[in-house]
Amino acid sequence: MNVLIIEDEKALASELELFFTKNNYLCEVCFNGSDASEKIAVNLYDFILIDLGLPDYEGLDLLKEARKSNPEAACIILTARAEVYDRITGLDMGADDYLAKPFSLLELQSRMQAITRRKFGLVQQVVDLDGFMVNLTDRTITYQHETINSITKKEFDLLAYLILHKNRTLTRAQLSEHIWGSVVNDDYDSNFIDAHIKNIRKKLNAFAPADWLETVRGLGYRIKLNT
Amino acid sequence: MKLKTKLTLFNTISKLVIVILFVLLLPAIIQNINKNYTDNRLVKQKDKLLQIVHEQGIQTYIEDGQSYGSYLPLKEEYISLDEVAPDYFLDTIQDEKRLVEKDTIDYRILSHTFKAGNKNYLLEIGKSTETIGETTGPLQNIAFKTLLGMILLTILADIIYANYILRPLSLIIKTKLVGNKFPSFTTYKEVKTTTSDFQHLDISIHQMVETIERAFQKEREFISNASHELMTPISILQSKIENMFEQEDIQDEVKVRLLEMQKILNRLKSITKTLLLISQIENDQFLKEDEIPSHMLLQDVYDEISVRLQEKNISYSVNMPQNVVLINVNKFLLFNLFFNLVNNAIKYNKPDGNIAIAGHMHQQKFTISIADTGIGISEDELPFIFNRFKKLKRSLLHDSFGLGLPIVRSIAIFHNIEIKVTSQKGEGSVFNLIIPAKLIKELPT
Structure with a gap:
């Protein structure tokens, strides 16, 4: 599974990377929106984790781009701006899930597994x-x-x-x-x-x-x- | 009472009092005027008579040893002239009775002695007081009616003018104070008036509302920003601790300490999340579009919380009507409201205690009461239980950070739900939630 982590807080990004690498995911990390935008346009991912509070980019725009060039990817919005409004727009714009910071890494992983189950309609587990x-x-x-x-x-x-x-x-x-x-x-x-x-x-x-x-x-x- | 009514009432009463006083005094005044006028006439008549006597001699009227008397046919006036003892002296005007042809009549009498031809004479000129008094009655009547009419006119004028001059004030009250939640977050609309006091009032109210609004806004922004700024580092710490916990080369002893760190971090997280929630509620960020039967909402709360009842062996009873549906509410928030209240009822209960939840309709309002047999709240603490971070004696014994009831209050205010708390120290507490008619739909049973 390929995961793209878009998170400007380097300390958090590296913890996410460490966690997912340990759990056998292939990780790529972007610390800003423009890098992420390029990566989304070029590569294909299974999961894209988008932080909404990027300094240079509107996180919801990244979501739009991802929906276009990576239609198969599951997008999860991560944000410390837990405004109810953001949540609604995020989900309206096609995010697969929305997780407010601070979250547990295990919670994030279980949400991702749930999405996988939903998307691929696995046989009875x-x-x-x-x-x-x-x-x-x-x-x-x-x-x-x-x-x-x-x-x-x-x-x-x-x-x-x-x-x-x-x-x-x-x-x-x-x-x-x-x-x-x-x-x-x-x-x-x-x-x-x-x-x-x-x-x-x-x-x-x-x-x-x-x-x-x-x-x-x-x-x-x-x-x-x-x- | 409204200012306008008060002013009108005062005007009317004060004018009426003055008029009544005047009308009551009128007879005395008229009498006085009449008396002065009569006395004046009597003196003039006396002077004229004395002049005649002086010019034509006393013989014109009186022969030796005789007396002279004359009166008008209706006896309203009379005149008499008599010879008196040489040393007799009199010069008065007073009210006296006189017998004139068997009739006793009240007269105003001028008595005057004068000498003529070595003899002393007494002159009396009388005027019937009845004729004097006759005018008083009608005058009083006319005066009263005229004045009453004038008063009515002035009162009418007063009302119209007061209405006109006080209109800006009623406008200020109507548009800026009544009906508007204070502080009202609407744009300023100037009330047109030439009265400087009202201009001052209007602007002052506007400035006060603006100041309060700014303070509100500032607090919200602060809470919101602070929460956001805190969430990110907490998130980093939480991830780091979780990753370390997974590391195989870490000893259990270290893991226990990591766990303690996690617990403390969770506490920080809870407080921050709660503050953020309160600020979001106060900032109207939640929709009120959900619909949920009240008994189902409480069932959800029970499912979530039932495990906590076991520990203290608390019995729990719910008596809710099945036909009351809550409408125009936010389910998530209401769930949290009841969760916190029931959680408190468990937390502050005694072992083997009791929690009774009941709902009933009363005058179109729906009241849900949550009664516990817990430690209760003392009377002096009761007014403060909804304050943020107000650590009461009871919560110090438990792991609580003093935000449970503030959330409850914020959610209740957001939904216009009234909370009434009664408590008996050592006996328990009852929280009554009075839900307004707007949030209720009753299904036919």
């Missing part, structure tokens, strides 16, 4: 976790052909996020950002993730031990998956 069949498309879990209905929407979101980032320890902060990201809230230290995990375990253990859902002491949670 089913993950086998020691007999628990998690269908990420239909959002169901079955064990030996029996559907586990007691799992709530939130709990499934949590599981799916852990599966998406399998074999990687996710911190409570990362998980709550994914689950409660849109809620503007007075708490800065909510450990309700633990309660959710406890509930998920209880519901799954009624069928079979779910040892693949690991607690990483002092750090967070991880789903171990041998593929």
Whole structure:
């Protein structure tokens, strides 16, 4: 997968590059709009991450150019200017997603994977976790052909996020950002993730031990998956 | 009461008082004038008679030892001349009664003694006071009616003039103060007037509104800019921490510290995001076009928050009518409003406590009440709970940064929802949200 990162904050651009390179993406980075404009015109990308707050270029113009010369690319707008108006215009102008800074790299990656799934209409994505069949498309879990209905929407979101980032320890902060990201809230230290995990375990253990859902002491949670 | 009404009322009353006073005093005044006039005439008549006596001698009227008397047929005037003792002296004008042919009549009488031919005489000239008083009544009547008419005319003139002169003031009140939300963010339109006081008032109000508007705008810009400027470095830090966390050569011990950094960064992020949200709400950046049944909105909140109830074993009951739909609202914002209120109800509740949510229609308004059995808010803290960063005693015990209720308030103001809070320290709090008729659609049940 080719990713073009257009971001004038060099420190952030290099972190994005580091993250995506590690996750086996091919990255190119532009620190300004005119360079990006050239690259968009010449090369083809799978993903274009556009920062709206570029000093020399209107980010939304880049989006237009990208839509023209890279119609296959998925464009994600990244911005610290989280004005509601920008979001609407961005999505209206054909951006595939919109992420307000600050965002979690894992969140960005999961959005990109979601776009890939949407775009290429992958066949049913089913993950086998020691007999628990998690269908990420239909959002169901079955064990030996029996559907586990007691799992709530939130709990499934949590599981799916852990599966998406399998074999990687996710911190409570990362998980709550994914689950409660849109809620503007007075708490800065909510450990309700633990309660959710406890509930998920209880519901799954009624069928079979779910040892693949690991607690990483002092750090967070991880789903171990041998593929 | 309006200034115009007050002025008119004052004018009318003051004029009426003066007129009534005048009319009441009128008899006394007329009487006084009449008396003076009568006395004057009596003196003149006396002088004329004395002159006749002086020129033609006393014999014209009176023989030796006789007396003279004469009166008009209706006895309204009389004259008498008598000889009196040589040392008798009198020179007065006073009211007295006289018996004239069996009739006792009130007279104004001039008595005067004079000498003629070594003899002393007493002259009396009388004028009936009845004739004097007769004019008073009609005069009073006429005066009262005339004055009343004049007063009505002046009051009418007063009203018309007051109306004319106060029109700029009513215009200022109508266009600049009433109906306009203060501060009103409309362009300045001069109120035409030649009265300098009103010009001054108009300009002053305009300047004040402008100052407030500028202050508002400045605060918004500041919050917005500050949030944006803060978001970028936070974003960089967050990415760096996340990338470091992934690094294989980093020991768990370091990872725990990275986690703590992440937590602190999250706190900073939450505060900044919340401030930005408040500034966006106050800047009218959100649309109000959503429609959602009220019970479904609360169900969404419950789905999101139910996990938090478990920890304290709090029982949660919702009693909402199924037919009330909220219209012209922003779903995202209302969700956050209820999330924060319910979250507080959980956070400040006692273990095994209770939260009761109920909705009911009352006089076309829809009230949703959220009652908890928590620690409550003391009376002296109650007025400040909606202030930004106001750390109350209760929130210090919890991980909260004092922006939950300010968000609630901003969202409520944005939707014209009124919030009423009652609380009993140690017993719990009730937050009542009164939703105006404009935001409600009732479905037939």
